[in-house]
Every structure is written in structure tokens, then in C-alpha cells.
Amino acid sequence: MKIYTKTGDKGETSLYGGTRVAKDSAIIDAIGNVDELNASIGLAISKIPSLKKYAEIQKILLEIQYHLFKVGGDLASPFDINQKLKQVRISEVEVEYLEENIDNIEKKLETLRNFILPGGSEIGAILHLSRSICRRAERSVVYANEENKLNPILIIYLNRLSDLLFVLARFTNKKQNIPEKSWII
Numbered sequence: 001m002k003i004y005t006k007t008g009d010k011g012e013t014s015l016y017g018g019t020r021v022a023k024d025s026a027i028i029d030a031i032g033n034v035d036e037l038n039a040s041i042g043l044a045i046s047k048i049p050s051l052k053k054y055a056e057i058q059k060i061l062l063e064i065q066y067h068l069f070k071v072g073g074d075l076a077s078p079f080d081i082n083q084k085l086k087q088v089r090i091s092e093v094e095v096e097y098l099e100e101n102i103d104n105i106e107k108k109l110e111t112l113r114n115f116i117l118p119g120g121s122e123i124g125a126i127l128h129l130s131r132s133i134c135r136r137a138e139r140s141v142v143y144a145n146e147e148n149k150l151n152p153i154l155i156i157y158l159n160r161l162s163d164l165l166f167v168l169a170r171f172t173n174k175k176q177n178i179p180e181k182s183w184i185i
Contacts, residue, residue: 011023011024013028015027015076015077015078016073016076016077017077025144025147026140026143026144026146026147026148027075027076027078027144027147027148029140029143029144030075030137030140030141030143030144031072031075031076033133033136033137033140033141034068034071034072034075034137034141035072036133036137037068037130037133037134037137038065038068038069038072040126040129040130040133041061041064041065041068041130042065043126044061044123044126044127044130045058045061045062045065047122047123047126048061048123048172053175054172054175057168057171057172057175060101060164060168061168063097064161064164067090067094067097067157067161070089070090070094071090071154071157071158074089074090074150074151074154075141075144075150075154078148078149078150089151089153090151090153090154090157091153092153094153094157095153095156095157095160098157098160098161098163098164099160101164102160102163102164102167105164105167105168105170105171106167108171108174109167109170109171109174114182114183114184115182115183116170116180116181116182116183117180117181117182117183118131118132118169119181120169120172120173120176120178120179120180120181121172121173121176121178123169123172123176124169124170124172124173124176124178125169127165127166127168127169127172128165128166128169130165131162131165131166131169134158134161134162134165135162137158138155138158138159138162141154141155141158142155
């Protein structure tokens, strides 16, 4: 199979099922933001040392990457285009996975008493960047939902994912003994 098809050379692409849309449409913007988020998580994974103390973080991030492919598939097949396509829909199961991991990791962290500056270790900084990309992806899905009937769980999933990325950034910094810097007025 060739990587190029030439079908997008005029600024259009296809959603699942063949519906053609402009590459600057809200739905394609959302798909692109989710793809960028997935790539940034891949970057974070590539920086994590292959040590046992990081295995939990690697496992969670890899599972998130699988989820994000599901998110992309879900976005590419809005309900108004393909109501029957259920196997690629994000569900409460994935949201619960995020919430369980947030709760588990938060127990291992000191309670926040003020805002912290994004950064710390290289991995922590990349995870903070991933969190901000996730917020952009969430906003673009909200916008795309105005034009397309999307799975409502998508917005919930991305909202919760940004929270998980935040606690993972903090957890990574803690594992590397890098203190958080508070935002001071």
C-alpha cells in the first residue's frame, strides 16, 4: 500500500464511510489535535528510562495512546455519519480507567496548596505540554460537536485525560526528586 493517495491534494479528506470534508473543518482540526496529543505522549514515553520505578507511568501512557487511536476513530465517524460503528467509540470504561489512575497517583503525591509552574524534569515538562495539547484537543472537540453529532463521552474523556497528565507530570517529577515550583504572586 502506498502512503500517498493524492486524494487530499485539493484540500479535502475523507471521514470513515467516505464523506468528504475540508481539511480545515472543525472535525479535522479536532482529529489533528488528538493526533498531536498522541505524538507528544509518544515523545514522553521515549524519554522515560527503562527502569522498574517508571513501569507504572509507561504502562498508563501506552494505554492512553491506544485510547487516543480510539478517540480519533470516534471523531472520524460522527453519529450522524455512522451510528452503527460502536467498536471504536470511547466509553465510560476508558473514563473510569483515567479516574482510577488519577485517584491512585494522587494518593502518592503531596496535596497541592497553590498553583505550580509547568516543568521540572524533561519528562515532567513534556507531560505538562501534553496536558496543554489535551486541553486544546478538548476545546476543538467541543467546537466540532457544534457541527457534528459526536460521542458525548469524548469531551469527558479529554477533560479527565488532561487531569491525569497533570498528576503524571507531578508524579514523574517526584520520582526524579525534582521539586515543584510554586507560582508566587
